Amino acid sequence: MNTVLWIIFLPIILFVIGTFMLGYSRKFIARIERRYGPPIQQVFYDVFKLMSKKTNISHGWMHDIAMLVLLGGTLATLYFVPVPGFSYFAQYGDMLVIMYILLVPALGMALGVGETANPNGSIGISRALMMLAGYDIPFVLTFIGFGMLNHTTSMYDLMMIQQAGGFTSWGLISNPLLGIAALIALQGMIGEKPFEVMVAPHEIATGPMTEMGGKFLGIMMIQHAISLVVELTLYINLFLGGAMNWFEYIIKLFVLFTVLISVNAVFGRFRTDDAVRFMWKIPLPMAVIGILFIIF
Amino acid sequence: MSIVSNLLLITLAGVVLNVLFYKSKTVQKYLSLLLFTALAYFSFTMYGQVGLHFDFPFLIAGQSIGFTITYLNYYFTIMITGITLLLVIFSLKYMEGKEGSTHYYTVLFLKTFGMLGVVLSSDIITFFVFWEIMSWSTFALMSTGGNEAPKSAFKYFVFAITASMILMVGVVLSYSLFGSFDFNIIRSGIPSLTLPMTGFLLTIFITAFAIESAVFPVHSWLPNGYSNTFTTFTAYLSGISTRIGIYGIILFLFGIFGMETVDKLSIIGKINFRYVLGVFAAITMVVPTFTALYQHDAKKLIAWHSIGQGGYMLIGLASGSALGIAGGMLHILNYLTYQVLIVFAIASVQYRTGTTNLNKLGGLIKKMPVSFLALLFGIIGLAGLPPMNVFVSKWFIYRALILEGYPFLAIAAVIGTLGTILSVYKLIHNMFLGQLPERYNDIKEVGFSMQLPMWILMIVVFGLGVFPGFAMGLIAKIQVSLGLAAVPYSLHGVTAEGGQLNMLVVNVLFVSGMFVTWIIYLLGSRRKHVGQYNNYAGGHFLNKDVAYNFNYEFYAAMEHVIDPYRKKIIERTERGIVGLTDAVSEYVRRIYTGMINTYAIYVLTAFVITIILLKELI
Numbered sequence: 001m002n003t004v005l006w007i008i009f010l011p012i013i014l015f016v017i018g019t020f021m022l023g024y025s026r027k028f029i030a031r032i033e034r035r036y037g038p039p040i041q042q043v044f045y046d047v048f049k050l051m052s053k054k055t056n057i058s059h060g061w062m063h064d065i066a067m068l069v070l071l072g073g074t075l076a077t078l079y080f081v082p083v084p085g086f087s088y089f090a091q092y093g094d095m096l097v098i099m100y101i102l103l104v105p106a107l108g109m110a111l112g113v114g115e116t117a118n119p120n121g122s123i124g125i126s127r128a129l130m131m132l133a134g135y136d137i138p139f140v141l142t143f144i145g146f147g148m149l150n151h152t153t154s155m156y157d158l159m160m161i162q163q164a165g166g167f168t169s170w171g172l173i174s175n176p177l178l179g180i181a182a183l184i185a186l187q188g189m190i191g192e193k194p195f196e197v198m199v200a201p202h203e204i205a206t207g208p209m210t211e212m213g214g215k216f217l218g219i220m221m222i223q224h225a226i227s228l229v230v231e232l233t234l235y236i237n238l239f240l241g242g243a244m245n246w247f248e249y250i251i252k253l254f255v256l257f258t259v260l261i262s263v264n265a266v267f268g269r270f271r272t273d274d275a276v277r278f279m280w281k282i283p284l285p286m287a288v289i290g291i292l293f294i295i296f
Numbered sequence: 297m298s299i300v301s302n303l304l305l306i307t308l309a310g311v312v313l314n315v316l317f318y319k320s321k322t323v324q325k326y327l328s329l330l331l332f333t334a335l336a337y338f339s340f341t342m343y344g345q346v347g348l349h350f351d352f353p354f355l356i357a358g359q360s361i362g363f364t365i366t367y368l369n370y371y372f373t374i375m376i377t378g379i380t381l382l383l384v385i386f387s388l389k390y391m392e393g394k395e396g397s398t399h400y401y402t403v404l405f406l407k408t409f410g411m412l413g414v415v416l417s418s419d420i421i422t423f424f425v426f427w428e429i430m431s432w433s434t435f436a437l438m439s440t441g442g443n444e445a446p447k448s449a450f451k452y453f454v455f456a457i458t459a460s461m462i463l464m465v466g467v468v469l470s471y472s473l474f475g476s477f478d479f480n481i482i483r484s485g486i487p488s489l490t491l492p493m494t495g496f497l498l499t500i501f502i503t504a505f506a507i508e509s510a511v512f513p514v515h516s517w518l519p520n521g522y523s524n525t526f527t528t529f530t531a532y533l534s535g536i537s538t539r540i541g542i543y544g545i546i547l548f549l550f551g552i553f554g555m556e557t558v559d560k561l562s563i564i565g566k567i568n569f570r571y572v573l574g575v576f577a578a579i580t581m582v583v584p585t586f587t588a589l590y591q592h593d594a595k596k597l598i599a600w601h602s603i604g605q606g607g608y609m610l611i612g613l614a615s616g617s618a619l620g621i622a623g624g625m626l627h628i629l630n631y632l633t634y635q636v637l638i639v640f641a642i643a644s645v646q647y648r649t650g651t652t653n654l655n656k657l658g659g660l661i662k663k664m665p666v667s668f669l670a671l672l673f674g675i676i677g678l679a680g681l682p683p684m685n686v687f688v689s690k691w692f693i694y695r696a697l698i699l700e701g702y703p704f705l706a707i708a709a710v711i712g713t714l715g716t717i718l719s720v721y722k723l724i725h726n727m728f729l730g731q732l733p734e735r736y737n738d739i740k741e742v743g744f745s746m747q748l749p750m751w752i753l754m755i756v757v758f759g760l761g762v763f764p765g766f767a768m769g770l771i772a773k774i775q776v777s778l779g780l781a782a783v784p785y786s787l788h789g790v791t792a793e794g795g796q797l798n799m800l801v802v803n804v805l806f807v808s809g810m811f812v813t814w815i816i817y818l819l820g821s822r823r824k825h826v827g828q829y830n831n832y833a834g835g836h837f838l839n840k841d842v843a844y845n846f847n848y849e850f851y852a853a854m855e856h857v858i859d860p861y862r863k864k865i866i867e868r869t870e871r872g873i874v875g876l877t878d879a880v881s882e883y884v885r886r887i888y889t890g891m892i893n894t895y896a897i898y899v900l901t902a903f904v905i906t907i908i909l910l911k912e913l914i
């Protein structure tokens with residue numbers, strides 16, 4: 001019974017947290033830039049506004065199905081990521097499943113954008129995929145190292161090991177090189193500056209979103225909010241010892257997110273090749289050295 | 297009549313009849329369909345006869361030689377015959393009116409004959425003879441279709457001859473060591489060998505098979521060879537033919553030498569024979585996959601991937617754990633299904649548009665939705681993402697590598713997967729998405745006989761993703777029959793002691809997630825479909841005269857990043873190999889002086905040595 005309730009309400013809870021975090025980030029950046037900024041619930045308004053638009057333009061059936069794959073894949077992913085009080089599905093899919101099921105929404109999205117036949121969209125997808133190759137290699141390598149150290153690929157087990165060992169066994173403290181490498185990769189994963197070249201509103205008209213409007217953009221915003229929380233939770237579970245209760249969890253989410261958007265606020269945008277090169281030259285060798293420390 | 301002789305006689309009959317009826321393509325077509333259906337039927341009924349022997353009615357060097365049925369070669373036999381049947385169904389329409397296709401079915405039968413002989417053989421001499429037939433027919437397959445084909449087939453020929461010669465050394469050496477050709481006798485003799493001898497013998501065999509399965513430094517024959525021939529042959533060659541090399545590696549590594557013997561071949565600490573094999577596999581995964589990014593031709597792109605995917609099989613086998621070996625073996629079947637599916641989709645597009653050039657296609661999703669769906673299933677498979685079957689085998693491999701403590705081999709597998717995702721998106725985008733060129737406005741979907749094999753393969757690719765247990769049952773039996781630990785599998789993935797994977801749960805969550813999204817989607821107002829010119833263009837008006845598309849140099853930025861590495865490492869390595877070959881050939885060349893006197897001395901010397909050796913033996 002409890003599990004059923006969790007299954008129903010978990011996506012809604014994560015969506016609410018995600019939209020507040022996005023609103024918080026807009027406010028936070030506005031204050032740094034000495035603007036007043038929109039109200040913190042603005043993202044909510046945006047989603048409801050977009051979902052109730054009368055005109056919805058689509059370019060074909062793949063464009064429609066892409067929306068289902070996009071949000072559906074994200075909804076499937078979030079159950080495999082353990083959150084405080086709910087880890088029922090962790091027994092059916094480990095970290096590797098999460099890493100690869102996370103890519104399914106991206107692929108669905110890419111196919112939908114491709115069908116819109118807008119080169120801005122295609123350029124955006126091409127950049128997003130190149131960025132994926134940039135950040136995913138160091139991120140997965142940190143997880144591989146961590147999993148090898150503890151001889152498991154289950155995220156739940158990794159979280160439990162850290163909770164049993166207390167503060168000093170947190171991934172970030174015990175393996176700082178892996179932790180920092182993953183943090184940099186995470187910045188690319190959530191697509192904040194300096195790694196937001198796939199959106200780049202000033203040059204490619206927001207890339208993948210160019211031909212998206214109305215409920216299509218609304219679903220994309222819902223997905224963005226949820227996947228943001230899921231990706232941050234990945235890092236919390238792997239390197240910040242997970243969370244015992246929801247209070248700790250939300251605190252950790254907001255602290256981690258504040259660190260990331262502070263970087264976002266002060267950086268410009270890297271060119272795609274520079275971003276990929278950066279990912280392969282800074283976090284990747286860090287992760288490799290971290291793993292060498294584990295082996296020897 | 298045993299079932300093995302049925303299989304071989306049917307294929308041989310196919311060769312002969314196709315030569316006899318070379319004038320009538322209709323007869324050839326339906327005759328081949330009939331014979332391959334019979335072949336598939338017989339091979340599936342082979343399951344009940346595992347353990348059966350079939351010997352030739354004559355002896356070689358006083359020994360009986362022939363065939364046997366084991367779980368391992370049953371696995372390969374059904375793959376060979378099953379895929380050939382689908383291929384023939386696809387070819388019925390595809391090969392209509394193609395030039396130079398007189399001997400299409402003849403070489404197909406000959407190749408199948410060779411491959412069946414290799415996988416079913418129970419001794420090393422039968423293995424070698426059929427290996428030769430297989431190599432020659434591969435050469436024949438490659439040299440049909442197109443003007444470039446004979447040239448690239450010749451390149452394969454050089455490699456194949458080298459592989460055969462190396463294999464020949466292995467055959468002769470093992471006969472002189474064990475006095476027998478039989479696999480069982482060789483297996484029982486292996487432990488008594490000295491370690492350097494074991495290492496040498498194993499290296500010889502593995503090198504020969506590595507050439508056939510295009511492992512990194514000896515892969516260069518494959519891309520042109522596979523992409524210049526008929527597209528259906530590309531499917532056949534890359535789908536199963538290359539994997540016969542992997543069959544050889546499984547047979548010799550686990551079946552004949554055995555894990556215990558192989559693991560004794562240690563260099564220092566963890567760096568043993570398997571690890572070296574794993575490193576080659578890792579390079580094979582990464583380098584060809586990123587080379588595929590540069591390709592502008594769909595067939596060539598997919599040919600490069602067929603090299604890269606071989607690396608996954610090899611690295612799974614090299615990991616040495618039950619999970620990894622199961623992953624490597626399962627990947628052969630999974631690879632076969634999606635690779636052939638992808639090439640069929642490419643062939644359909646080529647059938648309708650006449651080109652496979654990725655810069656000239658686009659937007660075909662509106663015209664050929666079934667081929668699009670086939671390619672979509674195929675590329676999700678190739679990229680190894682859930683919910684397709686390949687995710688299971690790749691999951692096995694990743695997990696095995698992490699738990700066995702090979703982090704750098706594991707990351708090579710991940711890098712390979714990411715490179716694959718990049719290049720397969722380019723493949724599907726440039727063919728089916730983006731703007732539809734005006735010249736393709738009245739293109740139609742391919743006919744039923746070409747769709748049918750694609751639908752079957754789509755069902756297999758998806759079905760084995762949800763229920764990997766169907767294939768795992770056979771894999772576990774193979775593992776037990778090779779004396780390895782069986783992987784703890786269940787119908788939907790692995791049991792709790794094997795890890796956390798349940799594809800049914802993944803799929804149910806995925807489908808219900810899509811269903812929930814569909815409800816959210818329906819909450820909004822109705823969507824309206826618009827044409828491709830109703831598009832944002834920064835204020836410009838679009839019409840058919842405006843090219844508004846992005847597919848040329850799709851990953852230019854990535855190429856900028858990779859180019860220095862490519863130039864520094866890969867090209868230098870290749871130049872090194874070329875230089876070494878040149879130097880060696882130069883010395884070998886000096887043997888052939890062109891003067892009859894020298895040759896006479898060679899013959900005489902060889903004669904004397906032979907007599908001395910024979911005397912010693914007697």
